[in-house]
Amino acid sequence: MEKIFLFFLLIFHGGFSAVTRVHIHVNEKKRWGEAQMYCRQNYNDLSTISSTEENLRLQTMLGAIDNHAWIGMYRNGTVLDQFIWSDGDLKTNFYQWKSEQPDGKSRSQHCVEIDRTGWADYGCDEVLPFFCYLTLDRDNKTWEENSAVITSLVRNIM
Template identity: 30%
Template sequence: FDQFLFLVDWFLTFTLSVPHQYVFVNESMTWAEAQRYCREKYTDLATIENEQQTVQLIDTENHDSIDLAWIGLYDDLNSWKWTLEDSDFFKVGEKDFRNWYDPGPDNYGGQSLCVYMDNGIWYTTYCFNYRPFICYDGKQFN
């Protein structure tokens, strides 16, 4: 029985530590168009759960290209939300991870409702701006 528990514990630890796969799309679209594209071809716009995933995105071979790219965070006028709001997707505390520029989101005039990432830091802007974007493909890789 102890060996079984060890194997289950090892499997869960390994599974939870495997990073997610992201796909950079170097085509400029509005935030809504980018979300639709990601949902049709992958899973959704990128959801960044923690600092490790931010580093993973910055360290990709397309680092110079992913500057100013849409991610899946938006403001629904009540709070900041991820497009992928599946509670099973997040571990404790991950849904609340934020990496805002200092002093934080300004939501200028109540219209800067969408988020892009520049060198790992998050900024708000108008959703109708055109930017490249990062999709999450729903797969995990080793």
């Protein structure tokens, strides 16, 4: 049975904003494209990170679970020095690249992995665990409806 670790601190950190992303670490190794498909089928998408605080939360999860994982950023196929988010979110200008990254050492480094020290471009055909996100929307759902989603996720991993 696959192990999925849910990170609920986002819900409680700084209050529950109108839309909250809950990040889920999927401890199953897949290529980036397979991970994206899995996240889109089971959650919203591969994780999008838009702040230092959010990045630190994912890095903290990695410290307890694994050393690196896919996130939803990838190299734009038409503009090779531009990276975009899998879910189409272009509103953020947040990046947490490691020193001398992205380096594009090989032409196949079009995907992005996160570890405890930052982000790096990485070959999309490598197999890694990954982060998905699920959006909880306070304005369009009651707390009970959002809680039911979380409870269902917890039951699925037990």
